[in-house]
Amino acid sequence: MPHILPQSFYQSTDVVTLAQQLLGKVIVTNIDGIQSSGIITETEAYKAPEDKASHAYNNRRTKRTEIMFGSAGRAYVYLCYGIHHLFNVVTGPEDHAHAVLIRAIEPLDNIEAIMERRRINGLKPQLTAGPGVLSKALGINTNHTGTILFDPKSPIQIWDGETPTDIVHSKRIGIDYAEEWKDKLWRFYIKDSQWISKK
DNA sequence: CACGGGATCGTCT
DNA sequence: GACGATCCCGTGT
Numbered sequence: 001m002p003h004i005l006p007q008s009f010y011q012s013t014d015v016v017t018l019a020q021q022l023l024g025k026v027i028v029t030n031i032d033g034i035q036s037s038g039i040i041t042e043t044e045a046y047k048a049p050e051d052k053a054s055h056a057y058n059n060r061r062t063k064r065t066e067i068m069f070g071s072a073g074r075a076y077v078y079l080c081y082g083i084h085h086l087f088n089v090v091t092g093p094e095d096h097a098h099a100v101l102i103r104a105i106e107p108l109d110n111i112e113a114i115m116e117r118r119r120i121n122g123l124k125p126q127l128t129a130g131p132g133v134l135s136k137a138l139g140i141n142t143n144h145t146g147t148i149l150f151d152p153k154s155p156i157q158i159w160d161g162e163t164p165t166d167i168v169h170s171k172r173i174g175i176d177y178a179e180e181w182k183d184k185l186w187r188f189y190i191k192d193s194q195w196i197s198k199k
Numbered sequence: 200c201a202c203g204g205g206a207t208c209g210t211c212t
Numbered sequence: 213g214a215c216g217a218t219c220c221c222g223t224g225t
Contacts, residue, residue, distance in 0.1 A: 082207030
């Protein structure tokens with residue numbers, strides 16, 4: 001039987017390994033009375049304070065980044081380019097501003113609702129492959145920042161799933177400004193999946 | 200299929 | 213006042 005991931009899952013100090021372990025897990029949302037879910041197929045690790053690609057680089061604490069310094073297993077959702085809501089999982093002990101950006105999912109339950117939210121009719125990668133579109137597909141927005149992911153009563157939860165056999169490691173997307181940190185192979189995706197934002 | 204650019208707004212300087 | 217941890221659509225090949 002599948003079970004919800006406990007808070008202890010998120011508490012590891014090794015965010016790079018956690019990003020890989022999240023592949024195959026299942027995000028379940030219960031938002032506006034509609035339940036839907038998807039299998040995580042692509043992730044990226046962000047490791048403040050040293051990681052220049054992280055919003056919390058150099059332990060920069062602002063109203064926006066504060067949640068990343070809190071306890072593990074909560075959602076960090078922020079607005080990107082004024083349009084897209086990007087969903088992250090906060091990991092590590094308190095005061096370690098680690099997070100995993102979820103970049104793509106494979107639609108699982110209530111695909112009708114997912115297609116309706118996306119205004120796309122058809123099961124193709126553009127439906128849920130990409131950090132902005134997966135949030136839209138599951139109904140996630142910035143108001144969900146702080147949501148506890150290990151509570152079955154929460155609007156966003158993450159459940160156990162099938163562990164993938166082959167994982168591809170690659171550079172993170174869209175962080176060219178991060179100098180030496182831009183070349184870290186901290187983006188991970190399931191090799192055989194078609195639900196990937198970019199090969 | 201590769202590219203180039205516009206959309207759009209909260210956040211931080 | 214500038215700029216994104218993006219996406220989509222238009223153009224040209």
